[in-house]
Amino acid sequence: MTNIIVAFPKIEDARNIRNILTRNGFHVTAVCTAGAQVLNHIEDLADGIVVCGRRFADMQYEELLSYLPERFQMLLLASQQFWGGNTADNLICVSMPLKLHDLLDTLSMMSEAQERARRQRRQQPRERSREDREVIREAKEVLMERNHMTETEAHRYIQKCSMDSGTNMVETARMVLEIMKQ
Secondary structure, eight states, X not given: OOOEEEEOSSHHHHHHHHHHHHHTTOOEEEEESSHHHHXXXXXXXXXXXXXXXXXXXXXXXXXXXXXXXTTEEEEEEEOHHHHTTOOOTTEEEEESSOOHHHHHHHHHHHHHXXXXXXXXXXXXXXXXXXXXXXXXXXXXXXXXXXXXXXXXHHHHHHHHHHHHHTOOHHHHHHHHHHHHTO
16 A cells, blocks of 8 residues: 655645545555645655645745655646656646546556565565575584585575575574574
């Protein structure tokens, strides 16, 4: 589910947009009237979309856009004359006067792109820290020395024990080191 924050200077406008989105199946996380409020809500979220107008009491949309973390996008609802030259990667604009299907289609597209990116991040293998790599290397060396294994055999042994016991390779390598050093 994509986190959506609706932000407009007039609370009535923000609530109207929230109601439209909610009625059409979107989950709105927050409704804001200032850029600072948006930034406060963003602190608790990993990613999301900010649906907003071009101006707030405390900042313009460009400033808010510059403060958005990498995994956040902005859907700007404004007249084309105000966003004509802006080409930021995380900015998509829908021109005013607003057509409901344009808003919903654009937001659906953005939401699907965020879901795809989230799935890709989950599927990428995590990079081990230098310390973790060192623990695995030490365990392999101990197995190679004491059990006369090749490095590949030692690695497969740690990997198999890890899968059999349901622990990660670093924990298994630490157990091997503890057992072998006794």
